[in-house]
Amino acid sequence: MPLQTGQYKNSPFLPARNDRKDDNKLKINCNLAVPDQGFLLKPHSMYLTGFESLLAIINSLTHTECDQVARRFELKSNHKTENRLYLLFSFIQKNVDADDERIFNLWRRKIKNDITVNAYEKAKSQLKQFILETLRFINVPGHDAYLLERLDFANILIARGLFTEAFKILQLTEKDALEFTDPLYACIINYKMIQFLPHVPEKDRPANVHELMHETGNIVGQLKIYHEIFSFNLDVAMFARQTSFIQNKKQQQQINNLLQHPVAALKINTLPYVAKCTLLKSLSWLYRIAGDAGTAHRYQKELVHVFSEKEKYNMQYRPAQYLAEWADLINISIKNNFIADANDVLKKYQDICKQYHITDAHTQLIIYNYNITIQLQANNNVIDKTIVDVQWKIINTAHQQIQTGHLLTFILTVMKGFLAIKEYKKLHDAYILILKSAPAERFDVVFAAELIYTLALYEQSHMNNSLQIVELNNHFVKQAESLYRRMH
Template identity: 25%
Template sequence: MPNRSSDALFQLIKSLEKSEKRNFKLYIKRNSGSEDLKSIQLFDAMDKMDEYDEAQLLNKNKNLRKQQLSNAKAYLYREILSSLRLIRQEENIDIQLHEQLDFARILYNKGLYLQSLRTLDKIKENARAHNQETFLLQVLFFEKTIEGLHITRSMQDRADQLATEVNVVNDHLLLISRLSNLSLELYSWYIRNGVARNEKDEAAVQEFFERNLPADLSQCQGFYAQLYLFQSFCWYTFIRQDFLLYYRYTQKWVDLFEKEPFMLPIETSHYIKGMHNLLGAHFDLLNDQKFEETLKQFEAFSESDIVRNNVNNRIQTFVYLYISKLNQHFIYGTFTEGLSLVPYIEEKLKEYWIYLDRHRILVFYYKIACLYFGSGDYGKTIDYLNKIINWRVDLRTDLQCYSRLLHLIAHYELANFGLLEYLTKSVYRFMAKMENLSLVEEEIFRFLRKSFNLKPGQLKPEFAKLLEKLKTYEKNRFETRAFVYLDIISWLESKMEDVPVQDVIRQKYLGGKRRG
């Protein structure tokens, strides 16, 4: 995957669709000044680049000196955004409200105070209808300015009414801010650390959650207050690995959009993330029937105009849809069949490399590695795990840890015994340093160290002993993550039965044993 360019203009140009590029050129050609002609040349030169190269850019634009480049790029950046604003204003309620607020300001500057106030009334009505309370507050402050500076006689008791409205909106926005902060900080905790690894982690998360949660949850009314409340509970229950409650709150999250469908085009990203978490909850609980239903619903949504006509929505939907498609093969035990998804995923990761955060890329690598492991291709498993292991460790320490553990087991399957003793010590040290060793992992390491000295005929009894020990941990909440990231039980059963691991998982699925 190529390195990300940090040049903002290059990223913006590369994000444009053909229709947007055509619209930009029509927009800028309306002014035929030399500055605009240079901008088109600069635009075309950057559009043709695969990666941003300033030396190449200057070489191909001889009329542009290095000292002028910074200003030329800044001008072009503004012009592109201006052209996009013109064609996208009908799609976003916030852009529409900004435009109406601009009109109210223009009327006020013309001294047409009553017309300005009538425009502000319409904005308030529109903002309330779409739950846009931050705009509502801006409008109220503008109204207070007009009423405080001019005798409009627009209404009796206007001052009291405006003061009451501002107080109500302020209180509600403060509540939304508290809940959104709580949701964001819990999500950030998960991205950095993964799930709670022990009682100490759980106690810390619980203390933070309870300290920041509003005392009276009945106050949490309105779309955004409920959205951030459900998200906060979603992250909290997931970190604690309480998958049943996690499912209930992700369902509440998605149901919000069923109750207020007009919010779907406004907060599409939140809906996409909610569907991702709902699918994740069904996966964790092995609710295969509900998983299938939700996946079909999400796939149908991916074909809607809301997704097709918005780059961000397309990218986010691709990420979460294909993570779920991979998860579906893990549920079914159809690992080899799932490998057919890998070329398309790789193609899209390359296409979207500018936009994707590293966390999502790492998740894809790990799930693809698991596909290859389940299908018995341990060499490919190691290739994808190396992509994660060689990445700088700064997030998702749990993913780093389980990548190393699966990497170790893949080498064990390949009988790379010359490497195994070194790798076992290395992985053990890494996971211990991360304070990430669970009881399940301790047992796995103990088995691996012991197995180096065993003859082939002695392995099966040891596999049986390890399997028996690990099954006692399946109901332990703090051990759950080991079985979610790595189906070690099925792997051990495959070793006992001398069959591929995907066959074991497939038989469990067909026998209904994996259904929640």
């Protein structure tokens, strides 16, 4: 039975569609993802409206994309509306710093028409839609969404009984999948070809048809393994919520049961990149809590190697996610108490950011945050004062631009740093900032900040005079009561 058009858009084997990024040339600024050519919306313009949204989309276009938009306008040059829209597109391109009113006046004078504001708003909406539709037709062979569009096109041909034509499309798509992306895409495409191979006339079948048929079992096996890995990582996540170390024989047996199948999966050469990474993370964590630090360390080293191998591909097609994976790996190393590894991974993270000129405030805060954490853990709360001061300076400068969850983490870490270097005045300022920034439901962060601040007051009372102990006690009791009320 032929599969329906669009089936692969939400396939369990593939990342969500809005995670597929691409750009003909690497372009990274702040912590925004690279523009998405595969579907309609640019991720960083999704939350903007009107002129801002249109401006964000046009500014994110590469030279290739701009050429494609211009070429499509040329094809419709006999339409008056498209000519007007092209003029609007050109004005926004050439006047990137201009505001909405200036663009409106330039456009109105150029077309020599007493156009209304409502007509201008409609033109902006039409131009935005025109650009977004054009992006769908830009073919980039290595792009995930391009492969999926080809799969959808093949499904349309299959549904209409055009098996030979669909088979040729899939053959070309499989070639691109093997050359540019993870083998899983090639597996799915290959399996798809085998599904309707009997419908293809014998003269149009490939010479290696027997190899394709023989490979069917391997493909099905890999897809099954992928499901097993997904299930395994889900089990590990659930187990992680219950314990951080082995407490009894039942938990030891749970770990032994979890480890039966996934270790064998690592021996598959064509195991997809994402599956392999999540599998290695889970194995490292499980062996650590089981008390086998050597094996846990070995899997973590292998994970670093897998990350490094895919650097060029990931920084071109999914830079934001790739950097987040490295940051997560630093965090895992710290939690596993692999301090030397944490330092090595942090250095690699810094090298990647330097190589690709990623210097936004968020990335710098991540680097300093892990620097402080590693130093505190490795040196028994002895830390370089300069690192803490720089982190605090960046937070003060850019705290309004940082997502709240990340900001709270950064402030808590800098509070620990100030406590270690005995900068009580700055610690108090950081404490006030966290109270202002934390939403009502984040009482856990507020409580952590309270504990650090209380320790600071305690240290000060010993350094100055014992009368401050009374103040400390009153303050802590008051905050504990407040926290209790929030929790209940």
